[in-house]
Amino acid sequence: MHEMSVTESMLGVVLRHAQRNRAGKVTAINMVLGEFSTVMPESVQFYFDIISKDTIAEGADLNFRRTKLIAKCETCGDEFEVVEYDFTCPGCKGEKSEIISGREFQVESIEIS
Ligand SMILES: [Zn+2]
Structure with a gap:
């Protein structure tokens, strides 16, 4: 029920x-x-169709923009794109890094009439 909430x-x-x-x-x-x-x-589309019924958002188009997974190396501070779940820093080969982008789910903008 994660997507529902x-x-x-x-x-x-x-x-x-x-x-x-x-x-x-x-x-x-x-x-x-x-x-x-x-x-x-x-x-999200499935639940949206159900819960947006009888609201002014009913029938709205849902557009998703995918963002890349970006991590920051804890050793040298470099930010890099994680490809195929390889979290090794390309700069210093450090293996300790923190995800700074790529897990978000948020509304960026809406179009209204
Ligand atoms: Zn590094």
Whole structure:
């Protein structure tokens, strides 16, 4: 039920924004989804169709922009793109790194009419 709750909070954000802008209808929702996020776009779409019923966001297009997995090396501070789950720093070959981007799931913008 993970996607159910993230979709609910996503819709909450969208509706708050739409109300603040006095929107009559939400036509599209643009989201950022990290490559490493466990959120499945298909599931978000599935739950969205159910819970957006009878709201002004009903029928809105859901667009997902995937972001790359970026890690920061704890040894030398380099930021690098993680390819195929290889977290080895390309600069110093250090193996201790922290994910700084790629796990997010958030609303980037909405389109209203
Ligand atoms: Zn390094």
